[in-house]
Amino acid sequence: MKTLKIDDLRPTQMTHGMREIRNKTEEYRTLSGHELEMAIAEKPIPVVLGPKGAPFAIDHHHVATALWRADVTSVHAVLVRDLSSLSQADFWLTMENNRWTYPYDAEGRRTPFSQMPTHIWELADDEFRSLAASVRDAGGYRKVNVPLEEFRWADFFRCNLHRPSSDDEFQALVKKAIKLAQSKTALGLPGYIGPSE
Structure with missing residues (x-):
C-alpha cells in the first residue's frame, strides 16, 4: 500500500452520485487526527497504472472525491495492475476487458475514452x-x-x-x-x- 495525492488520481468512470458524496464528505469532516487516518486507511483506492505511469482509480471514486471535498489531499492506494507500458488504445481496451472502467454518461450513453475527466472530483452527477x-x-x-x-x-x-x-x-x-x-x-x-x- 502506498500514499497518492488525490490530485494525481485519474478516474475510470464518467459519473458519480453527488448525494452520496455530500453524505460521505460530511462524515469525513466530523473526523480528525487518528479517527480520520483510520477512516482513510480503511478504504484504500485500488489503482491501475496507465500510460506514463498515471494512477487510474478503478473503485472508490466517491470516497476519494468526498475526502478531497473534506480538504484531505492524500489517500492510501493499492496497486492492482501495471499497464504503463501499453499504448493509450490498448490500455483502455484492457481496462474495459477487465471491467475496470465505465465510459457512460449521466444519461447512460456511451462516451469516448478521450472525454474521461482528468480529475476524480470532476465527474458528472448522476x-x-x-x-x-x-x-x-x-x-x-x-x-x-x-x-x-x-x-x-x-x-x-x-x-x-x-x-x-x-x-x-x-x-x-x-x-x-x-x-x-x-x-x-x-x-x-x-x-x-x-x-x-
Whole structure:
C-alpha cells in the first residue's frame, strides 16, 4: 500500500452520485487526527497504472472525491495492475476487458475514452447512481463483489423511473425504487434479494 495525492488520481468512470458524496464528505469532516487516518486507511483506492505511469482509480471514486471535498489531499492506494507500458488504445481496451472502467454518461450513453475527466472530483452527477446507493443502503438489494454493480442498478432505475428534480422527489423515489428492486423485474441484477417478507 502506498500514499497518492488525490490530485494525481485519474478516474475510470464518467459519473458519480453527488448525494452520496455530500453524505460521505460530511462524515469525513466530523473526523480528525487518528479517527480520520483510520477512516482513510480503511478504504484504500485500488489503482491501475496507465500510460506514463498515471494512477487510474478503478473503485472508490466517491470516497476519494468526498475526502478531497473534506480538504484531505492524500489517500492510501493499492496497486492492482501495471499497464504503463501499453499504448493509450490498448490500455483502455484492457481496462474495459477487465471491467475496470465505465465510459457512460449521466444519461447512460456511451462516451469516448478521450472525454474521461482528468480529475476524480470532476465527474458528472448522476441522480440514479445516488439512487442505487440509497436503495442498497435501505436494504433493497445486497452489496456483492461484482464489478460495476451500482452502475447496473443505476441503469435499471434510469430505464424504469423518472429523474428526481428535488430532495423531496428523491426521497419519494427511493421508496418506489426499493419496491422495484425487490420485484421480479430486477431478477438477475447483482445482489437481487427478491420481495421482502
